[in-house]
Amino acid sequence: MGSVGHVQPQSMHFAEPLPLKSGAALRDYTLVYETYGTLNAARDNAVLVCHALNASHHVAGTYDGQPKSEGWWDNLVGPGKPLDTTKFFVIGINNPGSCFGSTGPMQVDPATDQPYGAHFPVVTVEDWVDAQARLLDRLGITQLAAVLGGSLGGMQALSWSLRHPDRLRHCIAVATAPNLSAQNIAFNEVARRAIVTDPDFHGGHFYAYGTVPKRGLRVARMIGHITYLSDDSMEAKFGRSLKGEAFGYSTQDIEFEIESYLRYQGDKFSDYFDANTYLLITRALDYFDPAREHGGDLTAAFAQARCKFQLVSFTTDWRFSPARSREIVKALLDNRLSVSYAEIDAPHGHDAFLLDDSRYHALLRQRFANIAAEVK
């Protein structure tokens, strides 16, 4: 099993506005993307990998001169890996609104010649899927062998099966949900309030003030991080271990290892992530709810789907629990669609979808081997 090696992001400009679910439009935008492997002559071996909150188009490989720059799903994607780039043409696309190269709030709004900031239009999972579809049009890919995603990426994979049902043969949605629960929305909202009420946020137009709402970003990331890990894995990794030898009896200094870890994660995140992007992406999560337009009936929502489905959840994921995946499975079965479902007994909580759990990877390896057998 090897790496895809050195990779280079590409970019594609779109002059035609993208109509958005909100009724607004994104005009004159650029998408950054990466591809690994080779598109075959039949153009039927393409796999789209959709990213979640914190990731990007950089799915696999490294950048020249940056040895620690592995893509976020490098353990899964590469020659001989479960998603085998000797067989598939793999595409990662940075979604609009992100802060990793595609048009987003940090970039200049052609209408005002100022950074979009808080004026960047609200984007949804459906908008991202439509933007991805346009990029694939340009690459001459009519139908994808598969769309794969975890968490928010899994929502995009599901949305593909509904918006463009004939453009994918397989939908592989990992650690995802048919919509956010009240508790999920609540965590997003607290994170957003931390950002929006940071005085350095300036209503989302902080670029003009030369500030970055780092306090809010740190708190947002710390909250997020707690929900990515399982109670058990946090206990196993940190427990009540102290940073020092004994209690220092302080309300503001670090006492426990877990505090040190969370502060570090928050600091690191606040150095590179854009605050407006955080708001946009958590809102895309909140809004996703394909059953909504069908009176809350998820079975009715999936009536338009045509592809085959693989759902995967993890037992200790309390953010998007197995019960949420089973709701999707039920709706697919109600429609007599082809669906496989695996509930992996993994200790790592939501984060498990990014990790190299042997049963999980074996499952995806087999699934992609079956898909590879279908391509020409």
Added chain:
Amino acid sequence: MGSVGHVQPQSMHFAEPLPLKSGAALRDYTLVYETYGTLNAARDNAVLVCHALNASHHVAGTYDGQPKSEGWWDNLVGPGKPLDTTKFFVIGINNPGSCFGSTGPMQVDPATDQPYGAHFPVVTVEDWVDAQARLLDRLGITQLAAVLGGSLGGMQALSWSLRHPDRLRHCIAVATAPNLSAQNIAFNEVARRAIVTDPDFHGGHFYAYGTVPKRGLRVARMIGHITYLSDDSMEAKFGRSLKGEAFGYSTQDIEFEIESYLRYQGDKFSDYFDANTYLLITRALDYFDPAREHGGDLTAAFAQARCKFQLVSFTTDWRFSPARSREIVKALLDNRLSVSYAEIDAPHGHDAFLLDDSRYHALLRQRFANIAAEVK
């Protein structure tokens, strides 16, 4: 079942310093407390009720002229209620470090003539128990019929059984834990970071600046609130209900009812709660760990206990889950102590300990009836 009626807080001054677990001392302090019912001639019918993070000495009854001022456990304490004030003399004491009348960070440090602020000494569960014991000395109460508490109050009840084993006959600890898990500490730490990094906090000396770190307090309270409710009860109460008729597509405005609810809770809390108290009380939670001084052996920690125990947990409490109560039960059984344990199937999460669940209240009613039968 009636109310204890109009009540009045009392206060007691202590000139002798209180030695603290940290090695520091609290000098020249005042405790505010309330009592309901009558201490009998044998002085053996006193029940101490310990408060948690957000509560105070005001356990039951109302204040004259303030009809909506019911004490925080008014549904449990009163004539004919489970903790019957026609039989028991019930005492609520505001812990030092709090912001409801007892000496705390908002008050003047006699050493500097300035508000304590961040210089208020770090207080622990054990320090609170010792302060409570001194107040009971002054009231002439040698032995309590029972100590009762939920959550952080339950930790105080447990600590009573260890520090003053001959001064209580019954320990009733509800929805509590033998220590905080890594995840519990993590949530506390995020809340503290939100407060400490609020520019209006000024290192804890905000009183001198005429500011209040309301942004941080709001975020802290929102985080806390999520952990007090169960996923299911939040779903039942709010689900994905919208505040308006349809999506407004905004990253900063309220879309969902749950957002509105959390913002309201945060606003209300930031109007009355002291930021330094929040830090102190969450730290008292973090530090509580009676097994620590016994090499992590909870059974060894409880070897010194003498009283009878009643433990109660709630199935949907994910903050202090039933598994944590069972750890305590095991340690008590290992010591051949008298212990009853009830796991109440209630939907309300951690908050259940404050609510009038019929099975829960029936259990406490029976327990206190049994205790009442023992008094003279």
